[in-house]
Amino acid sequence: xxxxxxxxxxxxxxxxxxxxxxxxxxxxxxxxxxxxxxxxxxxxxxxxxxxxxxxxxxxxxxxxxxxxxxxxxxxxxxxxxxxxxxxxxxxxxxxxxxxxxxxxxxxxxxxxxxx
Amino acid sequence: xxxxxxxxxxxxxxxxxxxxxxxxxxxxxxxxxxxxxxxxxxxxxxxxxxxxxxxxxxxxxxxxxxxxxxxxxxxxxxxxxxxxxxxxxxxxxxxxxxxxxxxxxxxxxxxxxxxxxxxxxxxxxxxxxxxxxxxxxxxxxxxxxxxxxxxxxxxxxxxxxxxxxxxxxxxxxxxxxxxxxxxxxxxxxxxxxxxxxxxxxxxxxxxxxxxxxxxxxxxxxxxxxxxxxxxxxxxxxxxxxxxxxxxxxxx
Numbered sequence: 597x598x599x600x601x602x603x604x605x606x607x608x609x610x611x612x613x614x615x616x617x618x619x620x621x622x623x624x625x626x627x628x629x630x631x632x633x634x635x636x637x638x639x640x641x642x643x644x645x646x647x648x649x650x651x652x653x654x655x656x657x658x659x660x661x662x663x664x665x666x667x668x669x670x671x672x673x674x675x676x677x678x679x680x681x682x683x684x685x686x687x688x689x690x691x692x693x694x695x696x697x698x699x700x701x702x703x704x705x706x707x708x709x710x711x
Numbered sequence: 712x713x714x715x716x717x718x719x720x721x722x723x724x725x726x727x728x729x730x731x732x733x734x735x736x737x738x739x740x741x742x743x744x745x746x747x748x749x750x751x752x753x754x755x756x757x758x759x760x761x762x763x764x765x766x767x768x769x770x771x772x773x774x775x776x777x778x779x780x781x782x783x784x785x786x787x788x789x790x791x792x793x794x795x796x797x798x799x800x801x802x803x804x805x806x807x808x809x810x811x812x813x814x815x816x817x818x819x820x821x822x823x824x825x826x827x828x829x830x831x832x833x834x835x836x837x838x839x840x841x842x843x844x845x846x847x848x849x850x851x852x853x854x855x856x857x858x859x860x861x862x863x864x865x866x867x868x869x870x871x872x873x874x875x876x877x878x879x880x881x882x883x884x885x886x887x888x889x890x891x892x893x894x895x896x897x898x899x900x901x902x903x904x905x906x907x908x909x910x911x912x913x914x915x916x917x918x919x920x921x922x923x924x925x926x927x928x929x930x931x932x933x934x935x936x937x938x939x940x941x942x943x944x945x946x947x948x949x950x951x952x953x954x955x956x957x958x959x960x961x962x
Contacts, residue, residue: 617862618861653750657749657753661753
C-alpha cells in the first residue's frame with residue numbers, strides 16, 4: 597500500500613501543465629526567498645513559468661544564483677489578493693494617529709537590543 | 712612531458728565542459744525566455760568554474776610556463792580533446808536540451824566515479840562539481856520530459872534532436888590511451904563500465920518523455936583524438952578571438 601502511494605506521488609511531480617506549456621505567454625509567479633534559516637521568506641520578485649515545478653527551477657536560477665537563499669516559495673500571482681490603493685485612506689490612515697498602539701511607553705533594559 | 716597522460720586526461724575532461732560552456736554561453740541574450748536564458752548561462756558559468764580548476768591543474772602538470780588561460784584559449788583545433796557531442800550547435804532549444812541531457816547523464820556518472828580517484832586534486836574537483844552537475848541533470852531531464860511529452864510540435868522537435876545527437880553518444884565511452892593509462896594508475900574512471908548504466912538511464916527518461924530511443928547503431932567519433940566536426944572551428948574562432956586579437960589581455 598505504501599509503495600503504491602509513493603508511485604502516485606512521483607507521477608504527480610511530473611504532471612507538467614501541458615496546456616499552459618503550449619501557450620505563448622506563461623503565467624506570472626511571485627517568488628519568496630528565505631535568505632537564512634530563522635529568517636522569514638521575503639518577496640524577491642516575479643517570473644514567468646508554465647507550472648509550479650518550472651517556477652521553482654526558474655526562481656532558483658533567477659533569484660538565488662548569488663547564494664541568496666536556503667528556501668524558495670512560489671505562488672501564482674493571480675492567487676494573491678491585493679488591497680486596492682484607492683482604499684488606502686480607509687484601510688491605513690486611521691492607524692496613523694493611534695500612537696498608543698505602539699509599545700513606545702515602556703522602558704527597555706539595555707540588554708534588549710533588537711525591538 | 713613527464714606526466715603526458717595525466718595532462719591529456721585532464722584536458723579531455725576539461726575540454727568537454729569548456730566547449731559545452733561556450734555553446735551555452737552563446738545563448739546569453741538569445742534564450743527562448745528570460746528565465747531559460749539565465750538558466751542556460753548559469754549552467755555555462757558552472758561549467759566554466761569547473762574548468763578553471765582543471766586547467767590550473769593542467770598548467771601545473773605541464774610546467775612549461777603556460778597559464779590556465781593559455782591552455783584554455785590558445786590551443787589549435789586539433790589539440791582540443793572534447794567529445795563531438797558538446798560542440799554541436801544550438802540548432803533550436805530542443806537541440807540545446809537534448810545535447811545537455813545526453814551529456815549531463817554521462818557527466819554525473821563520470822564525476823561520481825572520479826570522486827574516488829587516487830589523484831587528490833581530481834577527486835576534490837569532482838566532489839565540488841557533482842552538486843552542480845546533479846542540478847544540470849535534473850534541469851535538462853525535466854525539459855526532455857516537458858518537450859517530449861508536450862505538444863505534437865514540441866514532441867517532434869525533441870525527437871528530431873535526440874535522433875540527430877544520438878550518433879555522438881557512443882564516443883563518450885571510447886577510451887583513449889591516456890584514459891587507459893589513468894585507469895591503470897587508479898586515477899582515471901573506467902568509462903567503459905558506465906556505458907550500460909548510461910543507456911539505461913537515458914532510455915528510462917526518454918520513455919517517460921514518450922520519446923523513442925533511437926535504434927541507430929552507427930556512431931560518430933574523433934573528438935577525443937582532436938578530429939572535430941565542422942562546427943568546432945567557428946566555435947573556437949569566437950572563443951579565442953579576444954586572446955588572439957589582444958594577446959595576454961586581462962579583464
